[in-house]
Each structure stands twice: as C-alpha cells, then as structure tokens.
Amino acid sequence: MKGYLDRIEEDQYAVILVEAVNKEFIIHKEKLPAGSTVHSWFDVTLEDGQIAGLTLNEEATASSHQKVDNMMEKLRSKSGSKFKKN
Structure with missing residues (x-):
C-alpha cells in the first residue's frame, strides 16, 4: 500500500499518512x-498495525509533484490570478 510523508514534527518525527487504512503513523x-x-510517497x-517496511516510491512522488506544478501553472495563467509571479 502507499503512504505519504505529510510533515515532520519537532524536527524528529515523521508523520506518514496511509489512506488504505485511513490512519497516520x-x-x-x-x-x-x-x-x-x-x-x-512510499x-x-x-505488520500488527505498525509500519514494518518503507520504500521511497520515486515515480509516485514525481507524478504528484508534476500534478501540483500543472495546477499552479493553470492558476497563474488565469486573468486576475493571485498566483502570478512578479
């Protein structure tokens, strides 16, 4: 299953979201x-409700970043956009 690194807390804990089980670790x-x-993305x-293995999924990560970039580009191209670069 896939997980997503949502954030780092207190500069030492990683929060991984796993949608398949609707849980954060x-x-x-x-x-x-x-x-x-x-x-x-990972x-x-x-195993037993805990993360036993974690592998970086570079393809899913790159795809996600590309989708965000495409959405931002569409927002910037709209007239009157607050997201235009100066």
Missing part, C-alpha cells in the same frame, strides 16, 4: 529511506 525521521522529503508494509 508517526516514526522517527531517521527511519525514513534516504532521499525522503516532505510530500514524498510503498508501505504494515
């Missing part, structure tokens, strides 16, 4: 795979 950020950043393995 909090782990030490040192347990994140190398290259992880806020808004990264392939998550759960």
